[in-house]
Amino acid sequence: MKIRHRLSLQFTVISGIILTIVFVLIYFLSVQYVRNSFYKLLQVRALITAQVYLEEDELTKKKFREIEKSYRQSIPDESSNIYDAGNNPVFIEKIKHDWPPSMLDIVRNKKIHRFTYGDEYGLGMFYPDNQGDFVVIITARNIAGAQQLQYLLWILVIMFCVALLIIFLMGQWYASRALQPVKSINRQVKMIRSSNLHMRVQQGSNKDEVDELASNFNELLQHMEQAFEMQRSFVSNASHELRTPLTTIIGEIEVTLHKERTKADYIQTLRTVLDESEKLKIITDGLLQLTRVDVILTEANTETIRLDELLWEIQEHWRHKTPPLTIDVQLLELPEDAGELTIRGNRSLLLLALQNIIRNAFKFSYNHPVSTTLTAGKEGLVLSVSDQGIGIAPAELEKIFLPLYRADNAHAFSGYGIGLSMAQKIFEIHRVHVTVSSTLGQGTTFNIFFPRSQKI
Template identity: 75%
Template structure:
C-alpha cells in the first residue's frame, strides 16, 4: 500500500473515532435535554391539573378560565391523578393507573419526583392546599421527543459517513500534495547513475524534513562521488606502481632471451628481477595489511597505552638508527592525573601508525630533526608532528591518505603510498582523527586528536 493511501486511511480512522465520540455526546446530550424538557412540561401539567381541580373556588373567574384553557391543551396519551392524604383518588373518577402507596409516599417525601412507567414518563408533585395535602401524578408518552431523537440519529449517521468520505478524499488530496516533493526526489534519483554522480537532488526552501532528506541524500552522493574518485585514483595508482616493476621484469627477461649471455650477465639480470619482485611483494603485502586493519577493538586485543611513554620509546628507536635521527619531544599542559594521558587500543597498531608519520617526517625533510608536541586540553589529547621538509601541495593534502597515492614532489623518494593510508585506518579504529597542514618548501605538520581512556 502506498504511503498516500495509508496516510489517508489512518487520517480517516482517527477522524472517524473523533466524530464518533462527538456524535455520541451530541446524541446523549440531546436525549438528556429532550427528557428534561418533557419532565418540565409534565411538571407544568401537574400544576395546571392541581389548580383546575383544587383552586377552582379560590380563583377569579377570568384566571380560572385561563388555567382551564391551558388544561385543555393536553399532551398526547396524558393521564393525571390526584390523591388526598389518605391515598384515595379524588376529583378524577376514572384512573388510568393504580399507583402504589410507596410511590405516593416517595412523592410526599421528595415533593417533586420523576419516574418511568413502561414506555411512558411520569412526574409527581406534592401539593398542599387549604382543603388538605394532595399528591398529583401526571404520565404521558414523549412521542414528539422520541421522533426528534430518531430524526437526530439518522442525521448523525448520514453526516458521519458523508464526513468520512469527504475526509478520505481530502486526505488523498492533502497526502498527494505533501508527498509531491518526495515524488520529485524519486524522479531525480532515478536519473542518477554511476557515470553522473555529480548530479544533485534539488532542495526545497521550506527547511523541513523533506529538505533535510534531500540534503542528506546530496551528502551521500558527494561521499559516493568521492569514493568513486578515490577508487579510480587507487586503480590508477596501483596500476602505475605495479606496472613499473612488471615492465622492468618483462623487459629484462626479453632482452636476456634475445642472445646467449655470460654467467655474470645472467646473475645481474636475476638480481634486477629479484629487486623488482621484492617491490611487488612490498606493495602487495602493504595492501593486504591495509585490509586486515578493519578489526574491532575489544578488551582482549586492547590495553591502556600511555602516549608520552610511547613517544619516548619511538624517540629512542630513531636515536639508535644509523645515522641517529633526532625526534624532539615537547609536553604541554599535561594533567596531574596520569590516567588522562592514556588511550585504550592495540599498542602495536598505534606504534605502527605513529612510526609511519615520524618516518615520513624524517624522509621528506632529508633526515633533519622532527618536532613532536603532546598537549592536553578540554579532555582531549593532541599530538603534533612537524618537520621542515619539502611540504605538500594544497591540492594533495586530501589525497595523501589514499592507498598508493603519491604527490608529484614525492616521487624522488622511496615509497609506495601505503603508510599514511594504513595510519588513517588505524587512527579511525581508535576513534582518533588526523589533519594535515603544510606549506611547500617549508614543512608539514600532522595533528592527531585522541580521546583519553576515561572518555573513550
C-alpha cells in the first residue's frame, strides 16, 4: 500500500475514533437531557393533579380553571394515582397500579422519587395538604422523547459516514500534497545512473525532513561519484602498472624466439622475465594486502598503545638500517598523566601504516632526515611526519591515497603506489583522520589525528 493511501486510512481511523467518542457522548448527554426533561414534566403533572383533585375548594374559580385547563393537556399513556396517609387510593385515573406500601414509603421519605416501570417513566411526589398528607404517583410513556432520540441517532450516523468520507478524501488530497516533494525526489532519482552521478536531487527551501532526505541523498551521490572516480582511477593505474611488466615479458620472449640465440642471450632474457615477474608478484601481493586490511577491530585484536613508545621503536628500526637513517622525534605539550599518550588499536597494523608513511618520506627526500612531532591536546593526539623531499603538486594531494596511484614527479622512484593506500585504510578502521600539506621542491607533512574519544 502506498504511503498516501496508508496515511489517509490512518487519518480517517483516528478521526473516526474521535468522532465516535464525540457522537456517543452527544447521544448519551441527549438521552440524559430528554429523560430529565420528561421527569420534570411528570413532576409538573403530579403537582397539577394534586391541585385539581385536592385543592379545588381552596383555589379561586379562575385559578382552578387555569389549572384544570393545564391538566387536560395530558401526556400519552399518562396514569395518575393519589394515596392518603393510610396507603388507600383516593384518586385513580385510567389504570390502577398496585404500588406496594414500600414504594409509597420511599416517596414519603425522598419527597420526590423517580423510577421506571416497564417502558414507562414514573414519578412519585409527597404532597402535604390541610386534609392530610398524600402521595401522588404519575406514570407515562415518553413517545416524543424516544422519537427525538431516534431522529438524533440517525442524524449522527449519517453525519458520521459523511464525515468519514470527507475526511478520507481530504486526507488523500493532503497526503498527496504533502508527499509531492517525495514524488519529485523519486522522479529525479530514477533519472540518475552510473553514467550521470554528477546529477543532484533538487532541494526545497522548507528546511524540513524531506529537504534533509534530499541533502543526505546528495551527499550519498557525492560519495558514490568519488568512489566511481576512485575505481576508474584504480583500474587505469592498475592496468598501467600491470601492463608495463607484461609488455616487457612478451617483448623479450618474442625477440628471443625470433631466431636462434646463444646461451648467454637466453640467460639474459630469462633474467629480464624474472625481474618483470617479480614486479608483477609485488603488485599482486600489495593488492592482496589491501583487501586483507579491511578487518573489524575488537577487544581481542586490539591493545593499549603508547604513541611515544611506538615512535621510539620506529626510530630504532631505521637507525639500524644500512645505511642508518635518521628520524627526529619531538614531544610537545606532554600531559602529566602518561596514560593520555595512549590509544586503543591493533599495534601491528598501526606500525605498518606509520612505517609506510615514513618509508615514503625517506624515499622521496633521498634519505634525508625525517622529523616527527607528537602533540597532546584536549581533543586528542596529533602526530606530524615531515620530510624535505620533492613534494606533491596541489592537484594531486587528493589522489595520493588511491591504490596504485603515483604522482607525476614520483615515477623516477621505485614503488607501485600501494603503501599510502594501505596506510589510509588502516587509519580509517582506527577512526584516525589524516591531512596532507606539501610544497613542490620543499617537502611534505602528514598530520595524523588520533581522537581522545576513540572507541573500538
